[in-house]
Structure formats: C-alpha cells, structure tokens
Amino acid sequence: MTQFMDVHHGMQGVTEDQLRKAHKADLAIEKEEGVHFERAWADPNSGTVYCLSEGPSADAVQRVHERAGHKADEIHPVPFSV
C-alpha cells in the first residue's frame, strides 16, 4: 500500500459542505478499490483541493474519485512523509 496526494483544480468557491459530501461519496465506495481516503483540504480561493489517501495504485485512487464524480487532475504517490 502506498500513500497518495491527489490534487483537484478549478474548485473555486467550494464550500465545507460540498467538501464533506464529496469525501463521503469517496468513503462510500473506496473499499471496492482497496483505497482509503484519509483527509482532504480545500482552498476555495485558488480552487484547489488536496486529498490524502492510501491504496494499491494511483489508478485505484482515480477510479474511486471518477466513480464518485470528481476525477483528480494530479495524483502523486508520496512514498514517505514526516
């Protein structure tokens, strides 16, 4: 299992409620892909959302996001952290 940081652009004006609902949509189906979404952070001004997850591959992370209706623009494996 690897950690991933994915990034969504163009999310200007995203609200806390929208972020929570999007995260819940991921959580509802993530197990089918062996993924777990841990956290997400939003900058509504620049329209950027960062999601931290753990899973078997970037493709599996993307499949969850796509099926939940919000494909990521970038997915970076982050093999280590402090």
Next chain:
Amino acid sequence: MTQFMDVHHGMQGVTEDQLRKAHKADLAIEKEEGVHFERAWADPNSGTVYCLSEGPSADAVQRVHERAGHKADEIHPVPFSV
C-alpha cells in the same frame, strides 16, 4: 490561525533523510513566526513536496521555509478540511 498547504517543486530525488532534516530545520525556528509544521509528504519522482502547517499568515509560513533554506513555490490557505 489558519491551516496552509505549501508545495515545493523541483525536488526530484529527494530522500527520506533529506525530508526529515528539512522538516527538523523548520521545527527548530517555527515558533519565532508563530507557525507549526504538522506533516510533509514527498514524491521524489515528480519532485514534489507538500507541507501542512498552521500559522497566522502565508507570509509567516514562507519566512520559516526561507530561513530554513527551502522557500515554497506555492502556499495555499486551506481554511477547511475533512
């Protein structure tokens, strides 16, 4: 206090040891700017490092990073998270 996600580009090949040392350098001086660096994640292939912090302003976060020798390329306030 606001949370911030900052991003460093051009860090291709960064090692776990380098990330830990850079994070320690931030922690050593962060209090002088009222900032706390919580976590950092590295993707050595794309050369991207993400840092999550809490502080009074993006400028304060950048001052810590600059004084520690690793200015951030982007700093985004992330006023809410899940």
